[in-house]
Amino acid sequence: MGNTSSMLTQYDIEEVQQHCNNAFSQQEIVSLYQRFCQLDRNGGGFISAEEFLSVPEFAVNPLSQRLLRMLDGLNFKEFVAFLSAFSPRATLQHKIEFIFKVYDSDGNGKVTFNDMLDVLHDLTGQFISEQQREQVLTHVLEEAGYTKESLLVMSDFVKILGSSGLKMEVEVPVD
Amino acid sequence: MSSRGGKLSSSSSELDLDGPNIEDYLPSGSSINEPRGKLRLRDLLDISPTLTEAAGAIVDDSFTRCFKSNPPEPWNWNVYLFPLWCFGVAVRYLILFPARVVVLTIGWIIFLSSFIPVHFLLKGHDKLRKKMERVLVELMCSFFVASWTGVVKYHGPRPSIRPKQVFVANHTSMIDFIILEQMTAFAVIMQKHPGWVGLLQSTILESVGCIWFNRSEAKDREIVAKKLRDHVQGVDNNPLLIFPEGTCINNQYSVMFKKGAFELGCTVCPIAIKYNKIFVDAFWNSRKQSFTMHLLQLMTSWAVVCDVWYLEPQNLRPGETPIEFAEFI
Numbered sequence: 001m002g003n004t005s006s007m008l009t010q011y012d013i014e015e016v017q018q019h020c021n022n023a024f025s026q027q028e029i030v031s032l033y034q035r036f037c038q039l040d041r042n043g044g045g046f047i048s049a050e051e052f053l054s055v056p057e058f059a060v061n062p063l064s065q066r067l068l069r070m071l072d073g074l075n076f077k078e079f080v081a082f083l084s085a086f087s088p089r090a091t092l093q094h095k096i097e098f099i100f101k102v103y104d105s106d107g108n109g110k111v112t113f114n115d116m117l118d119v120l121h122d123l124t125g126q127f128i129s130e131q132q133r134e135q136v137l138t139h140v141l142e143e144a145g146y147t148k149e150s151l152l153v154m155s156d157f158v159k160i161l162g163s164s165g166l167k168m169e170v171e172v173p174v175d
Numbered sequence: 176m177s178s179r180g181g182k183l184s185s186s187s188s189e190l191d192l193d194g195p196n197i198e199d200y201l202p203s204g205s206s207i208n209e210p211r212g213k214l215r216l217r218d219l220l221d222i223s224p225t226l227t228e229a230a231g232a233i234v235d236d237s238f239t240r241c242f243k244s245n246p247p248e249p250w251n252w253n254v255y256l257f258p259l260w261c262f263g264v265a266v267r268y269l270i271l272f273p274a275r276v277v278v279l280t281i282g283w284i285i286f287l288s289s290f291i292p293v294h295f296l297l298k299g300h301d302k303l304r305k306k307m308e309r310v311l312v313e314l315m316c317s318f319f320v321a322s323w324t325g326v327v328k329y330h331g332p333r334p335s336i337r338p339k340q341v342f343v344a345n346h347t348s349m350i351d352f353i354i355l356e357q358m359t360a361f362a363v364i365m366q367k368h369p370g371w372v373g374l375l376q377s378t379i380l381e382s383v384g385c386i387w388f389n390r391s392e393a394k395d396r397e398i399v400a401k402k403l404r405d406h407v408q409g410v411d412n413n414p415l416l417i418f419p420e421g422t423c424i425n426n427q428y429s430v431m432f433k434k435g436a437f438e439l440g441c442t443v444c445p446i447a448i449k450y451n452k453i454f455v456d457a458f459w460n461s462r463k464q465s466f467t468m469h470l471l472q473l474m475t476s477w478a479v480v481c482d483v484w485y486l487e488p489q490n491l492r493p494g495e496t497p498i499e500f501a502e503f504i
Contacts, residue, residue, distance in 0.1 A: 057232035086230040144216035160217050169224040170230045
C-alpha cells in the first residue's frame, strides 16, 4: 500500500477495512485517511509523536504519553486498527483489550500493581499523593479478591469491566 | 465549522461522570474501612472517558479544522516553465533579496538607534519607556515582515490589553511570533535560543516582558509557572502569548504549557495563523535548519502570505476542569 502517496485506491480501502474487522465504513476510512494525511505533516507515512502533540486537545490528555507509545510509528492501516476500538461497531471484548493494552506498558500480557498505579498517577497526579493512591488501589484490589502482588491478565479485565456497560466511542466525521 | 459541538459531545458528557472522585474515598486520617460510596476496582480501572477524549482529538479537533486546506497542486514541469522558473530564481536572488536586505538593515539601524537611547535615557520613566519600546518593537517587526514581502491579512478584532488574558496560537515557525508582534506587542513564552537570536531575546524582547524558560534546568518549571501567574495578573503588562505546541524534546514542558495555559484561570483567546503554501513553505524544521538559514530562505522566496484569525475568547466556566476547557477550545 502506498504509504506516502496521497491517493487511496479502492483496493487499499478494502484492505484497511478488512484489517480492522469492518469496524469502519469505507467513507469513514476515507475520512480517516484525510485526517491521517493532515496530521502527518512531513509526509513520512506515519504520524510522529510531535505531530500528535500538535493537536492541543490530545496534548492536554493525561494519558497522552501512554497512547503515544502505542501510536508510535503506525502506518495508516495500523492507525485505523488502533482507532477501531472506538468504533460503535467494535465489540466490548475489543474495547476491553484496548484498555488492557494501555495498562500493560511492557506488553507481556500481565498488568501489575505498578502498572495500575502508574495509570492512576497519570490521571490524578497532582490531586492526591502517591501514598494515598497506593492505599486506595490496594484496598480496592483486595475487595475485588486480588492482592498487591496479583498479576492481572486479559480475562481478569473482562471479568472486572465486562458487566459495566463500558462506553468508549468516537464519531468519525464524514463530509 | 458549525458542527464542532456534535463531534465532541459524546466525550464531554462522559466527563461529567468521569468515575467517582477518588478523593471522596480517601481515609481522612483513620481507617479505610468505611468508604462513603462503593468505589470498586471496576471504577478505578475504567479509563474509557479519558481514552475517548484522546481518540476524539486524534480523529478530529476544532483547532486543526481551521486549516482544512487543499494540498497545492505540483507544478507541471515542462520545457516552457523551466526557463521561467530559472528567471524567477534570478529575480528572487539577485533583485528581491538585496532589496530586502537593504530594507532590513535600514530597519535595524532605525530601531537600534531609537531603542538604545530610549532604553537608557528613560530608565526612570518606566511607563513611557515601556510604551515607546512597545511601539519600536512593533515597528521592527513590520520591517522584518516587509523584508520577506509579507502579506498578512488580519481577521477579527485586535487583541486589547487587559489583565487576565492569555493568547494561544498555533506554531509553524519562529516567524509566527514576528507576524503577530507586528500588530500588537505581545509578551511571549519562549525557549532561550543560542546565537544572535538569544542576544535579541535577552535584550530587546525583555522590554516587552517575555518569559524565558530553559528546558534543561530542573527547577525551571516552577519558576516559569510563577512568572506566568505574575505576568497575567499584572495590569500593565503586555498580553501574554503562548504557543502550546512546542517541540516534544522535554515532555514535561509541553504538557505543562498545554495544561498550564488553561489552568491560569483567565480568558483564553485563540489565534489561528495560516500560511499560504503557494508562495512559500513557512514550516520550519528547527532540527534541520538554523533560524538564520530559515530567514535567508524566506527572504529569497517570493512572498510570505498568511492569514491571521483572531478567534473568540473563551472563558473558564466555574466548575470545569482544565481538560474540559481545553476541549472546548
